[in-house]
Amino acid sequence: MSTQPKRIRRTAEDARRQILEAAEARLARTGPAGIRLQDVAADVGISHPVILHHFGSREGLIRALTERAIDDFQENLLRVIGTAGVPTESVLSQVFTALRHGLAQRFAWLVLTGETGEPGDGDKALQEIIRTVHEHRCAAAPPGTVIDPRDTGMTIHLVAAAAFGDAIFGPHLRRGAGLPAEGEATTRFENWLAALVRDHLSKPAIVLDQPSSLAQAAASAKG
Amino acid sequence: MSTQPKRIRRTAEDARRQILEAAEARLARTGPAGIRLQDVAADVGISHPVILHHFGSREGLIRALTERAIDDFQENLLRVIGTAGVPTESVLSQVFTALRHGLAQRFAWLVLTGETGEPGDGDKALQEIIRTVHEHRCAAAPPGTVIDPRDTGMTIHLVAAAAFGDAIFGPHLRRGAGLPAEGEATTRFENWLAALVRDHLSKPAIVLDQPSSLAQAAASAKG
């Protein structure tokens, strides 16, 4: 009936791409343990030895997946922040939505399973972002103001940690706080955070290196 | 030679506890996929059918693990915040260290695999915390000040999301920012965040419900 050939023969590049996309979907949904070669192959519509042919082994597939996740992450952040220079509502919104739609989950799996490859191959992107934001901050400050660059670093780190944390635990935390788990509540948090950060960055800085008496007291009370 | 009995017979309660502890260690280290009955049994020093005897099935073990994680989480947060009422360095330090030592990882696994049980069984603890903190905030404010309770909620949510995010992604983010991945850098972040939060909570509030023009512009530009 159909004139379909018995086999669909893809270029090696196309095959790798299709396999990676299917594997990513499963990674975000069910975690690395859900990446079973037969299932991924079924999603693509091929037989599982094809995956082994193109990636050598299951571990090779995971490795390729890691690299792709890092690339996506860097590209998203660098591109978005690079255009703005300041974490506005718009920037945060894009970062949050990118993370919420599977990127954070993929990254979490890779971090938790320790399959993040060699240390240092990753994201020097953050360094770049911190530098850019700090420049803008200094330029916007009244002349003569001294701003501790570490305060800017802390702020960016806070945004990053909160974005990842919200992407993964947000729905559960909101449910525990009696809020709607998804939808408008998340964007409201993004906007709130953007305002907080913008407000904070417009101030000189918080003094670091002050002895954290309370924390030390707690530690000594515990030990 | 040894007078050890051929079999160590525990009470059912003890057996369950030892098995859960061993399983938790593996959960934090290698994720749910690493919870293999034979391995957990070997850690405890028993044979794997014992686990099935006490928990019915592997899924039963995971369920029990979930409940324990939720209990630990609630107890940690409630006890700690309950004593202070304000998120000081001391409070944040305790929450952060609890999360960093496996609790966040355990929770992440459970959330990511969707094994968090029925919705609503979880953490109404957050609601309680937000209420407590908001009361303290209102009491400390100059009389006549109107404080939006949602701003307090956002602040607590930020702290929670950041704490979870830092526990899981902190080392990697710091490595990407050129900082030492562990040790003093984390406590410095805790103290910085505590100062930021205390500063923010001492101010009236950020106005919510203002139209988020930038976010909407970005959304319309995308869709």
Add this chain to the structure above:
DNA sequence: GGCCTTATAGACAATTCTGTCAATATTGTG
């Protein structure tokens, strides 16, 4: 002390998943 309950152990069944191998079909090239 004798007996009943039950925690524990060892062996086995059944399933599932990764990886290998030989065979086949499709595409590009001379």
Add this chain to the structure above:
DNA sequence: CACAATATTGACAGAATTGTCTATAAGGCC
């Protein structure tokens, strides 16, 4: 057109894991 290269397939091997079943031993109770 013939041939080389390689993407794809089906069948199979090997290993690992969950769960079942029967037997045994430890502890509580009369």
